[in-house]
Amino acid sequence: MKVSYQWLKSYVNALEESPQELAEKLTRSGIEVDIVENRNQGVSGVVVGYVKAREKHPDADKLSVCIVDAGQGEDLQIVCGAKNVAAGQKVPVALVGAKLPGGLAIKRAKLRGVESQGMICSAKELGLNDKLLPKEQQEGIMVLEPSLAVGTSILEVLAIDDAVLELDLTPNRSDCLSMLGVAYEVSAILGHEVTLPDVKAETLGSGAPVKAADRISVEITAKEHCSRFAARLIEGVRIGPSPQWMQNRLMAAGIRPINNIVDITNYVMLEYGQPLHAYDADKVANGHIDVRLAKPGETLVTLDDIERKLEPHMLLVTDGTKPLGLAGVMGGAESEVTAETTRILLESAKFDGGTVRRTSRQLGLRSEASLRFEKEVNPEAVIPALNRAAALMAELAGGQVAEGVVEAAAGQHEPVRIELTVGRINDYLGTKLSVQEVTDIFARLGFQVETLEQDGLLVHVPGRRGDITRQVDLIEEVARLYGYDNIPTTLMHGVTTPGALTKGQRVRRLTRALLTGSGLHEAITYSFTHPEQIAAFTGAYGDAKPVALSMPMSEERSVLRTSLIPHLIDAAVYNRNRNNDDIALFEIGRVFLTQEETLTRQPEEKLLLAAMLAGKRSETHWSGKADEVDFYDLKGIFEALAAYLGIRGLSYEPAQPEGYHPGRTARIVATSGGERRLVGTIGQLHPALQQQKDLADTYVFEVELDVLTELADERIAYKPLPRYPAIGRDMALVVDTAVPVGRMEEKAREVAGELLESIQVFDIYTGERLGGGKKSVAFSLVYRTPERTLTDEEVSELHGRVVAALETEFGAELRK
Incomplete structure (x- = not known):
């Protein structure tokens, strides 16, 4: 908004501050002035x-x-x-x-x-x-x-000895898109009075022989999109240039003068912030105005001589049959005021801001009028602006204003009234303002105030301040006018809570630290994917239905992902195509799961952790051959993470989810407090998928991070160094190959109790000597108690009970 200083002075009494001083005070009160431009460049x-x-x-x-x-x-x-x-x-x-x-x-x-x-x-x-x-x-x-x-x-x-203040307005301060709005703001800051334009009653057709209602009529069909439409009729106008003083003010605001009628509508728009439009009344069939939505296939040639294809959501001003203009955006060329025009139908309306914005954006047609309607114009200025423009047309164009205003309304404007107390204002601002001081501030703003019991106030907010709807908005006004620099600096008081990370945030940080320290790189991929990627790898959530986006960026990003693995596969392919075969990636992200074909409620969101390994375990060196990574490398990384987070009781069970290798995949299960929780899946990608993507053996795991968070025990357990020696025992047991080794470890811990310090598998053997379907599992057990030295006899007796329990539970036999 460009504000002419000399024009502004005609509204604000006793304005003596220089343009630069005024700009400083406006900026300090919250209306930022970008630049003060002197119109006199040295003349x-x-x-x-x-x-x-x-x-x-x-x-x-x-x-x-x-x-x-x-x-x-x-x-x-x-x-x-x-x-x-x-x-x-x-x-x-x-x-x-x-x-x-x-x-x-x-x-x-x-x-x-x-x-x-x-x-x-x-x-x-x-x-x-x-x-x-x-x-x-x-x-x-x-x-x-x-x-x-x-x-x-x-x-x-030419009013060259003037300065123009260019305001950088925030979206909520649409009141300052008018000269009067800026005048109210300046008068509030400086404590001066505002002089409103003088509209003489005799110029408005009082007692005129022609009544507007006899010549024109107004109807609102699209009531949800237009709450008020008012019109006046001015006859006998003479089209010509507007006076120099008006041209000067328009040019200072950046608007090109055209003729007296159009200039008056622009001038009043700048003055009141209320856009107006003048139609050649002889081109409006039967003088009838109907505000309605466009019909399918309807077109309109606008004032810029471009034919616009209209959509059914676009609001039009019509004469009942043909469009006269795009409501709130631009008039039509057919009803344009020309040099031959003698009768004017003048429009002033309150159009819905959202409707105007949508039309303006879709057609790429931004105007000064649409800018103001988009931000919701002052409903109380519709008639005053209409009367002001009609009076100017009588004065500057020699017109005769017909008696009366013809209008239609689809709803009543409800004035805003807000109750608050001075005590609440002081509590917010840390001030000690009195009732009188606060009342004076609101009076400077032009707000009417009623005093209530104790320190209560009832504030009547004028329609021009549509940004004020709540108590905090009024408190902000008090702060602005009182002066931010005058608000004292105070220390916070009351109950405070030290800032801290949630458990979930801590676990995510620890997870990233452990995985990056293990040599993995974090990937961040799209939450959107292609349906074919979901079909190629469904993973652990194979029964989930993909959620389609209503307005996708492209087909490649048209559904929400149900697994993190497909995009990690894409990353692996991308690296492999660039001769980087050694892949070590992880990602933390959300997937979106639903069982519905047609979505009726929000999908379930799960926070997952996925990791991928492929290629060599270490860099190639002359001293030895670099081995390829295998299942146990990834399993070791996961178990290191679990130990890092304090998660115990992990076990692995065979599984065959879609997309994984049928014989090299397992479900990860955690046992805590007697409850078994499914953590996720770990394994190798299916050979067919690896071949399709031209990948070497690739290993992945995908686990639920929220489950890990629940199981994580962040407490650090301290214990003294052992004072008494340990006794070790080894055993090799022959069991069926289907017996889970982890279950055997759990059983051994259960039977040995607190005396078992540790148990570790140090060998698994399968071969012809054992027979088909058998495997030999060798365990190393360490027994110790911090209270005394264990005897060989009691350790042998306890170890024997462990072996017997494993023989009974799993059909194990000691290997000779």
Whole structure:
């Protein structure tokens, strides 16, 4: 929003601060001013001149010799190269001694032998944006109003001696998209009064022979998208240029003047923040307005002469049959005001911001009007802005305003009233403000306040401040106006809780530390995947149905993943294609599971940890051959992680989930407190999948991190170094190959009790000597107690009970 300082002064009484000082105070109160631009770029000594005569230069085809009255007592002879200079014009004249932007000083000169006593200037030479001028003046000198007095300073005529404050508004402060909104803000900061525009009743058609309701009618069909539509009728208008003062203000705001009618609608929009639109009333069938949604296949040629294909969600202003304009965005070319227009149907409405935003974005058609409607205009400004524009059309375009406003409303605006106490304000801000001080602050903002019991207040919020809906919004206003610098610095008091990580966060950090320390690299992949990837590797959640995205980025990312493994496979393929065959990756991420074909509720989310190993166990070295990784490398990494997290009682059971090797895969089970919990799956990828992806033997595990978190015991157990010696016993047992070794370890611990310090498998043998279906498992057991020295007899007796229990439970036989 560009704010002209001189224009602003017409609303704020006794504004004496300089533009720079005002910008500082606005910024301190929460309305950031990006830049203060001085419109005078170094112009002095330029006045209004009258071209009395123009003749062709005797020695130059492209030059003219002009006789100009500049109010200096005698006529000046000025050589000019502009094509559009002509006798009878009022033009800017830089006198001898004048200064122009860029340090240009005007001197007497001879051009092709003819003396020139000054310079007739273009807008660009005066430091103005010539793109905001009418097209015919963009390539030549600036032509001024014929009514201007000769000799008047151009600084006064063009309001060049002004500054423009460019506001960088946050989305909630749409009230400052208007001059009056900024004036209210400035008056609140400085404590001055606001002077509203004077709209004379006699200019609004009171007692006029024509009643608007007899000539025009309004209807709202799309009631959910337009809450109010008001119109006035102005007849007998004369289309022409708007006065210079209005053009100056529009150009300062960055808007190009067009004609008096269009300029008035833009001017009032900038003034009140309420967009308006003027229709040629003779082009509105039967003077009827119907606000409705577009029909399928309907089109509209907008004011920029582009035919727009409309969608059924787009809101239109129509005459009951054909569209007249895109509501809140841009008018239609068919009902445009032209030089022949004599009757104006003037619109002021409250359109739904979301509807306008969607239409504007879809058509790529952003306008000053749509910008304001998107942020929800002030519903209380609809009629005042309409009356202000109608009065200006009567004054500046010679129109006769028909009596009355014709309007339709789909709902009533409910004013916002908020109760709060001064004590609550002080509690929030750490201040000691009194009721009177707070009431004065709200009065400066233009809020009406009723005092309640004790220190209670009932605040009536005006419609222009749509950002204020709650108590905290009012407290923020008090803080802004009281001054952030005046709020004391106080220490926090009350019960505080030291910040700390949750158990889940700690476990994730420990997991990353352990896995990266084990040589794995963390991968971060998309949560979205291709349906074929899920079909190729379903993993442990094979019965889960993929959740399809309603608006996918691409087919490659069209469903939510049900496993982390497929994207790790992609990463392995990517590395292998670049001659990096040694893969060590892990990922922590969520999968999304549902049993529904058509989703009716949120899918279940599981936080998983997946890891992958492939290639060599170590780098190739001349001293020996580098071995390939196998199942036990990955199993060792997982068990190291489990030990790191304090998880005990792990066991492995055969499993054949889809996508895994049928003979080299196991379920990981944890036993805790007598309860068995499924942790996840570990194994080799299926050979067919490895062949399809051109991968060597690849090993993966995928476990539920939330289960690991529940089982994790972060307590560190300290115990003294043993004072008494240990006694070791070894045993080799022959059992069926299907017997899980982990179950044998559990049974041994159960029978030996506290005297068993450790048990470890140190050999597994299968061979012809044992017979088919048999294996030999060798255990090393260490017995010790911290209280005394164990005797050989009691260890032998306890060890015998362990062997007997294993023989009974698993049919084991001691190997001779």
